[in-house]
Amino acid sequence: MVELVWIGSAYLMGLIASSLMFPPLVGYLVAGYALHASGFGPLTALPHIxxxxxxxxxxxxxxxxxxxxxxxxxxxxxxxxxxxxxxxxxxxxxxxxxxxxxxxxxxxxxxxxxxxxxxxxxxxxxxxxxxxxxxxxxxxxxxxxxxxxxxxxxxxxxxxxxxxxxxxxxxxxxxxxxxxxxxxxxxxxxxxxxxxxxxxxxxxxxxxxxxxxxxxxxxxxxxxxxxxxxxxxxxxxxxxxxxxxxxxxxxxxxxxxxxxxxxxxxxxxxxxxxxxxxxxxxxxxxxxxxxxxxxxxxxxxxxxxxxxxxxxxxxxxxxxxxxxxxxxxxxxxxxxxxxxxxxxxxxxxxxxxxxxxxxxERKKRQLHLDRIPDTLGVAEWLVVGMGRTGVSAYAALHARDKRVVGFDADPTVVEAHLAQNRRVVYGDSEDTEMWSSVPLDRIKGIILTLPDFDLRCAAITQLRNRGFRGQIGTICYYQDEQEELLRLGASFVIHPLIEAGNQMAEHMLQSD
The missing domain is CATH 1.20.1530.20 (Na+/H+ antiporter like fold)
Incomplete structure (x- = not known):
């Protein structure tokens, strides 16, 4: 019974906190004080849990x-x-x-x-x-x-x-x-x-x-x-x-x-x-x-x-x-x-x-990894997010002798790609200054493989507001996501699972 009380109280207060746009943990803290005020003491096993x-x-x-x-x-x-x-x-x-x-x-x-x-x-x-x-x-x-x-x-x-x-x-x-x-x-x-x-x-x-x-x-x-x-x-x-x-x-x-x-x-x-x-x-x-x-x-x-x-x-x-x-x-x-x-x-x-x-900010800052690149060289294509999807897109462009550069927010990922002779630089997609400052004069197209939907939306919005007229390709996982991404200015949107099914069917038909 006691376990039900403190678990149920945590859920209820966490639900109220979420409805007020607070993280649920704020509700858990309030639930603890409310339980104490109601005469409930800490369970013996609670600290261990x-x-x-x-x-x-x-x-x-x-x-x-x-x-x-x-x-x-x-x-x-x-x-x-x-x-x-x-x-x-x-x-x-x-x-x-x-x-x-x-x-x-x-x-x-x-x-x-x-x-x-x-x-x-x-x-x-x-x-x-x-x-x-x-x-x-x-x-x-x-x-x-x-x-x-x-x-x-x-x-x-x-x-x-x-x-x-x-x-x-x-x-x-x-x-x-x-x-x-x-x-x-x-x-x-x-x-x-x-x-x-x-x-x-x-x-x-x-x-x-x-x-x-x-x-x-x-x-x-x-x-x-x-x-x-x-x-x-x-x-x-x-x-x-x-x-x-x-x-x-x-x-x-x-x-x-x-x-x-x-x-x-x-x-x-x-x-x-x-x-x-x-x-x-x-x-x-x-x-x-x-x-x-x-x-x-x-x-x-x-x-x-x-x-x-x-x-x-x-x-x-x-x-x-x-x-x-x-x-x-x-x-x-x-x-x-x-x-x-x-x-x-x-x-x-x-x-x-x-x-x-x-x-x-210091005028003469040290060359930290978090700096925004002053130039992308002769690159014409940009891949943001060098996970499995991003690496595949990078490799496909590179195989066609396209000048491509990758961006990723994980320093270890950047280092790993540099060790494999890929042109990858540090870039955090949530950084509004990056989208407003990174040089895009030569860039023909940008591929966004970011896993978070809100980040993809924000990136497309900032690129279009800046006046970028090149292609923007991205991914989606739900139908309503695709509609919103296209509305914001994406040139095309691909569903990874649907695309995988299409390619499997194509391979089967070619081998038939």
């Missing part, structure tokens, strides 16, 4: 990333300086308020962390986890998690075991993992393998005194690269979403603050724009464009769920008063509720603020 959800989330993230793509100069400079500045300011504030300096230091560092769960979930929902700014955000979150391990060890007066370096063994287990994946031919076996490996990585890391989340992430990275990992990530999607509901519920179920505590939490929320502004400034100083800096900063402008853990540790150690648990709980919940809808419409927000934000 939430931990499983986080481990599955980070495991699926690991499936999609390459370690080399996470090592960037701006990660250490932006992430490091942000933590240092926030720590100093927070510690001075706690000292000024009369709190114990040690507890204030630990909590100050904790408030410098961003929510890993929210940032990754938003990036994944928006399809931006593999983009340039998505990888920068993920790298900074990993850096924060590593510092968090040491901070928690200090707060709890414990430390990882000397055997923690055994985590480095995980990458060498890839041949065994690949064999298991190839042997798992049915869909349910691949799903079970993914869950097993995610939990195994978490248990192994926890045994070594390291955060289980790190172990799950490393296990995902180890398994990544196989052609069947995309299938595992797809099958784990719904499962991890269900488990993550417990994470958002338990924040509210842990307790409601009183009036004074609520005011303190609101004061902490008032500092969030300053944290976001600091991130933006540091990204700009690192040489990134205003758009990349803004979208990345927005994803990082939250208080981390890790602050809940450190707060409990310092309170139990007597370093801070008990009231801080309720204050930090509400501050974290509030930051997630505010950041979720803002990140959902981050590109629209940037379009409104672009005239102001671009003024902060």
């Amino acid at each position: 939430a931990d499983i959800g986080i481990e599955l989330l980070l495991f699926t993230v690991g499936l999609k990333i390459k370690p080399s793509s996470l090592i960037r100069g701006e990660v250490l400079s932006v992430g490091g300086w942000h933590l240092i500045i926030v720590t100093v300011v927070s510690t001075l504030m706690f000292f000024w308020l009369g709190q114990q300096i040690t507890g204030g230091l630990v909590l100050g560092v904790s408030l410098g962390f961003s929510s890993t769960v929210l940032a990754i979930k938003v990036l994944e929902d928006n399809g931006e986890l593999s983009s340039f700014h998505g990888r920068d955000v993920l790298s900074i979150l990993i850096l924060q998690d590593l510092i968090a391990i040491a901070l928690l060890a200090y707060a709890e007066d414990s430390q990882p075991t000397p055997w923690a370096l055994e985590l480095l063994v995980i990458p060498f287990l890839r041949p065994i993992a690949y064999r298991l994946l190839e042997a798992s031919r049915s869909e349910e076996l691949r799903l079970l393998l993914g869950v097993t490996m995610a939990l195994a990585g978490g248990v192994f890391a926890d045994y070594l005194g390291i955060s289980a989340d790190i172990g799950a992430l490393l296990t995902g990275i180890m398994l990544g690269g196989h052609d069947k990992t995309e299938d595992i990530a797809h099958k784990l999607w719904g499962l991890k979403e269900l488990f993550l509901v417990a994470f958002f519920l338990q924040i509210g179920l842990n307790g409601l603050p009183n009036q004074d505590q609520a005011i303190s939490a609101l004061a902490l929320l008032a500092w969030l724009p300053l944290q976001g502004g600091l991130f933006f400034f540091l990204f700009i100083m690192a040489g990134l464009r205003a758009r990349t800096a803004f979208v990345s900063s927005l994803a990082l402008t939250t208080y981390s769920e890790f602050a809940l853990i450190t707060t409990e540790a310092v309170v139990n150690s007597g370093l801070l008063a008990n009231e801080w648990q309720a204050i930090i709980g509400l501050a974290v919940a509030g930051s997630l509720a505010i950041a979720a809808p803002l990140n959902r419409y981050s590109h629209i927000l940037f379009a409104w603020l672009e005239p102001v934000l671009v003024r902060f």
Whole structure:
């Protein structure tokens, strides 16, 4: 009965949040507080279910990333300086308020962390986890998690075991993992393998005194690269979403603050724009464009769920008063509720603020991958989205000696194509500045193979508004999509599955 109450409440509040144009997780947070106010306490198994959800989330993230793509100069400079500045300011504030300096230091560092769960979930929902700014955000979150391990060890007066370096063994287990994946031919076996490996990585890391989340992430990275990992990530999607509901519920179920505590939490929320502004400034100083800096900063402008853990540790150690648990709980919940809808419409927000934000860009920026190309050379055809469909279109044009260049928002995809001597450059289709600035004088036609329908619509609209008169070819999956794409200005639209059926029939008739 209790399980039905909290699951049903989460659904109802998530439904209301969605109808108000908020992400469902905002409803889950409200449901947690509503259940607590109604006299329901947290279920014993709820924290454990939430931990499983986080481990599955980070495991699926690991499936999609390459370690080399996470090592960037701006990660250490932006992430490091942000933590240092926030720590100093927070510690001075706690000292000024009369709190114990040690507890204030630990909590100050904790408030410098961003929510890993929210940032990754938003990036994944928006399809931006593999983009340039998505990888920068993920790298900074990993850096924060590593510092968090040491901070928690200090707060709890414990430390990882000397055997923690055994985590480095995980990458060498890839041949065994690949064999298991190839042997798992049915869909349910691949799903079970993914869950097993995610939990195994978490248990192994926890045994070594390291955060289980790190172990799950490393296990995902180890398994990544196989052609069947995309299938595992797809099958784990719904499962991890269900488990993550417990994470958002338990924040509210842990307790409601009183009036004074609520005011303190609101004061902490008032500092969030300053944290976001600091991130933006540091990204700009690192040489990134205003758009990349803004979208990345927005994803990082939250208080981390890790602050809940450190707060409990310092309170139990007597370093801070008990009231801080309720204050930090509400501050974290509030930051997630505010950041979720803002990140959902981050590109629209940037379009409104672009005239102001671009003024902060450095005049002599470093040659970062996120720059817009000044020239496309002698290229006459452009393929946007270098997935399987895009690569096929690129190859077909190249085979006919056409001058073609490809665009893709995933840096690792760009690097892979360059290694195969394909002309591919970085380009994010959601970047309005790209469509208004990229040189199209020589371009005769553009092929859009973007998986997201809204992105295809936006790209066609911006190209036609710019005055591009060449051909625009794209794909669709539904009849109403085809009608809308043609209305916006597409020259032709192809349904991949229908086209596959037509080609199969043609081949059969030719061989008859």
